[in-house]
Amino acid sequence: MSPHPKIAIIGAGPAGLTLARLLQLHHFPLTIYEAEPSRQTRNQGGTLDLHPKAGQLALKEAGLLSEFQKHSRPEGEASKIMKYDGKVLWDDNVLPPWRPQAEGEQERPEIDRVVLRDILLDSLQPGTIQWGKKLLGVQEDEKIKGKYNLSFSDGSMEMGIDLLVGADGAWSKVRPLLTTEKPFYAGITAVELWALDVDKQNAWLGNFVGQGSMFMFDEGRAIMCQRQGSGAMRSYAAVKRPENWVEECGINWEAPDARERLVKEYFDDCGEELKRVVLETKDVLIPRKCWMMPVGVSWKTRPGVTLLGDAAHLMTPFAGVGVNVAMADALDLARELVKRKESVTAKLVSDSKNIAVAVEAYEKEMLKRAEENAAKTMHGLKGHFSATGSEERAGKIQKGYNMMMAKKAEKEQRGS
Ligand SMILES: Cc1cc2nc3c(=O)[nH]c(=O)nc-3n(C[C@H](O)[C@H](O)[C@H](O)COP(=O)(O)OP(=O)(O)OC[C@H]3O[C@@H](n4cnc5c(N)ncnc54)[C@H](O)[C@@H]3O)c2cc1C
Incomplete structure (x- = not known):
């Protein structure tokens, strides 16, 4: 049995990368599975403004604020x-x-999405990301409740995940474990x-x-x-x-x-x-x-699995908050796990109870923040048009x- 819980983050977007960096600062072992074959693949076009109490705060805790300030454009x-x-x-x-x-x-200030992604990617330990791993589906382990088995489009599988974090954007393959709602x-x-x-x-x-x-x-x-x-x-x-x-x-x-x-x-x-x-x-x-996603989407917490960013609460861009909410999610989940670090990582077997409590605490705040921002975005959409x-x-x-x-x-x- 592995000495540490297996943490799998699906998706190397701003949400997944921020979470990975914050957890690695506290020595949590983890793997990101990303569908794209390499960091050079897709033009991550566009520019994002990071708010002081959300995106910038997450970068500050990640020790990356000065790097952000170097590259951002006030x-x-x-x-x-x-x-x-x-x-x-x-x-x-x-x-x-x-x-x-x-x-x-x-x-x-604004920062190009590709530059933000590079800052986060460069901050991770080598080998953190498995590229070319497109998640196709997730099954809860038949024998051990609260553990998950992942299947990828290249035919490979990853078994016995203790904490599965869906940061896989709008069309999340993790989301169906928690809700039937779709974009x-x-x-x-x-x-x-x-x-x-x-x-x-x-x-x-x-x-x-x-x-x-x-x-x-x-x-x-x-x-x-x-x-x-x-x-x-x-x-x-x-x-x-x-x-x-x-x-x-x-x-x-x-x-x-x-x-x-x-x-x-x-x-x-x-x-x-x-x-x-x-x-x-x-x-x-x-x-x-x-x-x-519907404004106010929510679900009953489920041990060992959760969502971050667009996977949890996809919004239109008409309030310019999506990436900020995604990075605030990453910060909150990291804080909840770090609070329980001793029992989550230091034991010889994974402590699924503590992971479940961390997820529950995170989701309570995250779903509230998501609803407020989704309502603001809806208001923005109506106003703009x-x-x-x-x-x-x-x-x-x-x-x-x-x-x-x-x-x-x-x-x-x-x-x-
Ligand atoms: C046109 C536009 C303009 C925007 N402007 C702003 C703005 O000004 N300000 C702002 O705050 N927000 C803005 N947003 C929203 C913002 O871009 C998103 O909210 C943000 O990127 C969400 O980050 P994320 O990490 O949750 O998801 P994403 O950035 O979508 O990242 C998800 C990652 O998961 C990977 N993935 C997907 N499926 C799988 C799979 N099955 N298996 C493995 N990996 C997978 C993807 O390849 C990707 O790398 C805008 C969005 C759009 C579309």
Whole structure:
């Protein structure tokens, strides 16, 4: 019998990697099983803003905050908000930097997903990840309750897992052990568009968007652009349409005129510059359906198995919280296990009771946080795709700006 409990994390995304790093700092033996064949395989495109009390806090406890600060981009927080007709409602790029600097009010700098992944991967002990291990299914051991046997697509199996952590994203193969709920179509399809090396290839587009993001929200549609650390611009032209819209709207997404058709049919009354954003983001086009788990999904805790991140509570990106919630999950689960470390790792046989108690305590907090954030995301989705979506977002930023300015003036007055 193994001297330690066998811990298996499925998925090397931000959630699984953060958990692995936190547990390794406390000498927990573990293995990550990742479907992709190697760390170079997939373009982990996109940029994520890490919040001080979630993603950044997890990195701080993981001893990786300074590495994050080295690579993150505070200027990526700049927002430009436009009305569908081209009117600019807010533009951080023309203001002096104003976002909170004070302690306890730190910023939410952006980091490229691929860079975050590299920081986490480089922090793990060699051999932690088994690449090319796509989980196909899980069975509870017939003889020992609370132990799990894993089958992978390469025909291999891993037996007798004491703690199975599903950090395997939207289409988790671990989730069915805990709930029959599945992701459903959230009513939005976003056509993802990339302009690589934007400042060289299309200086107009780079200047128009600015240092960070540009958003246009309107009834049933939105255009969103975000500058990436790699020098690329990623845009989304999103529409509120039925699930089969991609296949049945009549646009051939492979054809050279796909962008023109999209603009003509869904954004024709928009300002010329907004239309140019869609037409001139030329390098990649991928229609993506948005999926989500029900708000408030929950389950009865089950010894030896749990979920983290998108596997537990997939949300649409319309509150920009997914990765933060995922990393907060990893931090909470690690804390609960570390609290019981002596009995979880130091015994000659695995202490399944303590693992079960840790999982139960973690899930109580995690499910509550997931519900709050999923509700916020749902609210974001409704707001973004409404006629006053741009005004609401601009108003929120204006409010933050006014508060900062008032604080600054008060400080100056006290100082004089
Ligand atoms: C377009 C878009 C924009 C977003 N923007 C933001 C944002 O600005 N801010 C923010 O906070 N969040 C954002 N998110 C959400 C964020 O990306 C996710 O919430 C986050 O990546 C979740 O991390 P995770 O580790 O739980 O899952 P994932 O990142 O999905 O990682 C899961 C891992 O598991 C692996 N895997 C999957 N199935 C298996 C299997 N069967 N066997 C083995 N391995 C498997 C995958 O290959 C992957 O490596 C965005 C999401 C999208 C789609």
